[in-house]
Amino acid sequence: MDINITGCIVLYDNNAEMLKRVIDSFLNTTLNVKLFLIDNSYSDRLRDIATDNRIDYFHNPSNPGFGTSHNIAILKAIDLKSKYHLILNPDIYFDKEVTNTLFEYGEIHPNIGLMMPLVLYPNGSIQHLCRLLPSPSGLFFRRFFSKFNFVKKIKEKSELKFTGYNKIINVPYLSGCFMFCRTEVLSEIGGFDERFFMYMEDVDLSRRIHKRYNTVFYPNVKIYHNFEKASFKNLKMFKYHIISAIKYFNKWGWIFDIERIKINRQCLKNLK
Template sequence: MTSPPAQLPHLCVSVVLYHSELVRLDETLGTLVGAVQAARSSGLLGAVTLAVVDNSVCGEYHGALQQLLERHSWDEAGFNCELLEMTVNAGYGAGHNEAFRRHAADLHLVLNPDVAMAADVLQQGLEYLREHPQVVLVCPRGEAGDGGPAYLSKRLPTVLVLVLRAFAPASLQRLFADRLASYEMHDLHAACVPAPVPLASGCFMLVRGTALRAAGGFDERYFLYFEDFDLSLRLAAQGQVEYLPGMRVRHYGGGSAAKGWRHRWWFLRSGVRFFSDHGWRWF
């Protein structure tokens, strides 16, 4: 296979797993290959490294994951694929940081294992970053697994808003519908034009490597939840965080409240840390 021109940007894609559904991961990887091929055909992308980080600490799961990856023809697709088996689960951000440390790429894509992407998603993002040097991160327009909107860009939260979203029954959420819609930036989603945003979802973050390294990557004190919000705010010191509706993804993830008491505890603990780090906003 002919290597891509050296002057084109190197992209590192990191995917962190913890007993994640492998069928969904397989779909994610398939759409990733299609997006990389489209970006290369447009002359926007050079080398691609895929770092799959297994935080599961489970030999049986790791073996199944290895078999899944071996079914893909990474060399033919022009990928350097590596599987990293962690000996301890230090959290979502720590897993991505391991990939960042190993690969000082021009661009990094932080990707969840449950995200399916449009074929032109990288083409759209890379073109925008090339034309807007002040932008350090682009965040896509999201769709939920059921086909409804998934609001992946957010305004700064208040304690009230996060408690409502995570724990309140639907009847109570309806009473605060306007406030919740403002937090989720429904107005931005409806306008469907690129715009600066305060916070970007960690399910899909296309970031300049220089800005990511200057920010220090994810803060590993956040085991799970809010590490993406924290990183968004620290990246904003390096440049602009931007919502780009031409980038389209489908995210199958669920809310913390639907995942049991352990996730609720992680959500609360990380929420307290986030407000302690960036200021308490109650209402």
């Protein structure tokens, strides 16, 4: 049987009820799907949640990182020759029309390598997760001076808030909380860069796909995301974020990232 969509959730001591909600969301479809749970927790207590025969559970207590763990599932998706592969956070939930609609839209637009739907907080407000590629100064000011008016203006532009988040657009950076990818594209570009343990790996993946394909924000369907902003609350997560940011800019360039400038300018030009 051909697999339409494979999916993966990387786990680490997650709330079982929240996890069950995202699993049910993914499986609630008429399409042929397969879900991989890569559990980086010390114990395998979450194994019991994998009761459906469309789920494969893998206990991976070595915890090699977010992107590396997702790559385990990406390789399996490639072996299964699934049409699309969905990278999911464990704090997401959505209705069945989401994957069905994205699948249908992708089938008639073969130039799309990655899609993300409208992402909402549980209260219904918009999460502004369509972004320009970040610069070192932009990340620094947003992190440490977010209450200043000039930083708010930078943030509004970088998050493309002026678009209204109500139309289909080609965006260079889409959030890693829900990445609906064409599997052959992930095979072509090699999945996540495993140098990133956590954070910035979604920027890097989006950027590499965007260089060859359209990376599309598709607001005609919506999902809900319990966005935690862990690196703002946890010193260990903040450290991971800083290390990954350094690795990202070492890879792509700090001041003289000409490609970033060109990509961002083209994106803004297309949105005028």
